[in-house]
Amino acid sequence: MLVILLQLNSQANNADLKKLLKSVYCYCGCSRETIEVCICGVAQEIEKNFKKKLTLEKTVDQIKSEYLAQYGSQFDAIMKAEGFNLVAYIVPFVLLAIFGGISVVVLKKQKAVQIVTQPAGSTNLDGLEEEIQQYRQQR
């Protein structure tokens, strides 16, 4: 019974450890790598520290909060869609919708445009043709 309980506790700790390792960045300066992925010595020490704290019955949130309080909030690798961060999740899709709306307006306006016909031999057309011919000769 004790062995089973110990095994369950170990599995729970492993799951918590994995969750922790994915939830914060290593402060070593490697390009925004979580502790799980970062393979530097600093990350290994942090992992050992997390394991120790988990065995002391601290929760994932407590350990994470202590880590961020010590090294800075910029090492939080999870950006939850809550509080002010909710704006970050909404605005991109608002932008998508706005640009979609602009596209629809542009298409409708282009459909409504009256065709403007130019009389044959207009100076614009002659001038353009002449300019093209000159460029072709010089190439």
Added chain:
Amino acid sequence: MIAEIGQATIWLALFSCLWTIIAIAMGMRHRHLGAIQSGRNATTATFGLISTATLALVYSFITDDFTLLYVYEGSSLKQPLLYKVTALWGKMSGSLLFWLWLLTFFSAIVVWQNQKPLVSTDNTSLADSALITLAFVSFFFILLVTGLIEGVRNPLARFPWGIVKVDGLGMNPLLQTPSMAFHPPLLYVGFVSLTVPFAFAMGALISGNLSNLWLHLSRRWAMFSWIALTVGVTLGGNWAYHELGWGGYWAWDPVENASLMPWLLCSAYLHSAMIQEKRNMLKTWNMVLVSLAFGFTILGTFITRSGVISSVHAFAQSQVGGFFVIFLLALLTGTAILILLRWHQLRSPNRLESLLSRESAFVLNNWILVALTAMILFGTLWPIISEAVTQQKMAVPEAYFNQIVIIPGLILLLLTGIGPLISWKTLTLSNFNRVFAKPTAMSVIAALISLVIFYLYREPETSVSTIILSAICVLGAVFVLTAILEEFYRGGKLRAKRNQIGLFLGIIHLLRHNKRRYGGYLVHIGIVILYIGIMGSKGYDRLTTESLTPGQAIKIRGYELIAGEGFQQKHANFDLSGVNFTVKKNGKVFDTMKPARAFYFTAGQGDQDTIESAIRHVGHIGLNNLYIALGPLPSKFPNYTQEPITVEVYHNPLINLVWIGVAVMLIGGVIAILENTIPATNLTPQGLSSV
């Protein structure tokens, strides 16, 4: 002495650049041919002067002149020659000088390409107007490299008081790789060459020549830029994959995003320019789009150089950020004023005949690409916005970007197939059935089959959402591939029949005689391959981490990697230390892999080590990767019996499709750029197409 000559030429270039602007502007205003020619000559002279300065810096690197601050910081005696040369763009001031050199080089090419005898100011080409814009942008960058702006040092500046250093600090070891030797210059070529289409657009607005001539003259520049950006961005990802040891190639880092956004806008511009060429529509939008594409190259440089993303305070402490902001605002304001002044002349004479047309599909394509750019920009700037409001620093994780780009990304994939299928002007019902029926049917069947297979063979870690998204990706991919391959087949068969040749030769004929169209289709095929590669490598990658001593093994997806003896090798400026791994699959020895760490010797800074991951192509046709990265090595290495080494092993399915997809895109791009000039009939105000 060489450095002083270089510094003098930078100052002279400042004046020659100013002279270009004044001479051409006054020459056009007062109809003075001599002044215009003088301005053109000054453009070429600026290139000569900046080339001298650049060569002076390269010479200083090659000859180990550590009396120059920039050389001291970026090079060392033992640094290989290749990396002494590439150290030119290793840090800010040298990279800005390199940018400037490219800009003046391209300006000189514009002069050369548009030479014609000046017989009257009536035939002053809009190229001269474009030269004014190019000179204006050059002037900004020359100001930066003179050292006048705080935060950017003159790259040819020496140590004060005659200080002489016997050795340099050496280039960052992470940059001493072949991919990093080519990634920055190619990216810069892409960024800087976008200045040319922008300059021609401004030239058209300044000169009032608002026919499609500016598009015609700058088309190849835009495509060239796109090709260079595609290679540059991909090399950056390839470098990250090989050098950073985290098993991935894209993490939505601000620097990565800064290179992707101009690529997205350039892709949008290439499509909408086609609408103007074929149908004489979207003239104003193309002016705006090419300006945005260029503007984002400056914005990207601002983001990476000013440090504003990592810290708002870093931005505030240096003047360089403010200088970029002023330049961007000046560009924005100038462009807006010019467009507003020519608003009525930019109105399109043609109308859209049907919402079911290629024109509409391209507008939707623009919608997605521009919206994606805005979404990525927003996410990149979010740390600044958040810090300003909450007073707390934060970083935006990769998962955020992955979530927001999925929907537009999948829509874009579908449009990649729809666009080529729809005809210009209108799609009739009979055409609709003919072109859409087979791709739709095949893609739906493929999606359903893949959904079942992905679900039945899923691993516990694979989420249902990943499976569903993968099936949608397969649907889009099969739709696009079927549509485009059918286009090749139909066109190739027609050519084969007409010329009495085989189908393969018929397809070659097709490519030769319509390079732009079918080169473009190849690009679309490349994009599909890229999407599949991303789906596999990002959705189904696995990581296993263990601490190992010799003889112990780590297992991942049927592979067993057994740690063997450690090894050490000496190289010119670094020592390599690693472990031999025996790789087994299904109990049989498959290969050996040698992940390592490289220790670089740098004067005064202590050793710096980099992760040299071992990568092996695996799978039935080698599309997957096994990837091993080593953690820090113990003090008694190569003996690690008492102190285990942390080993990370990744299995990345289909990752090689990412590189293959980009290669196919490049081939398509190169074929498309080879197409000769557009027939003159396409440049008529009515935009009648004969293609």
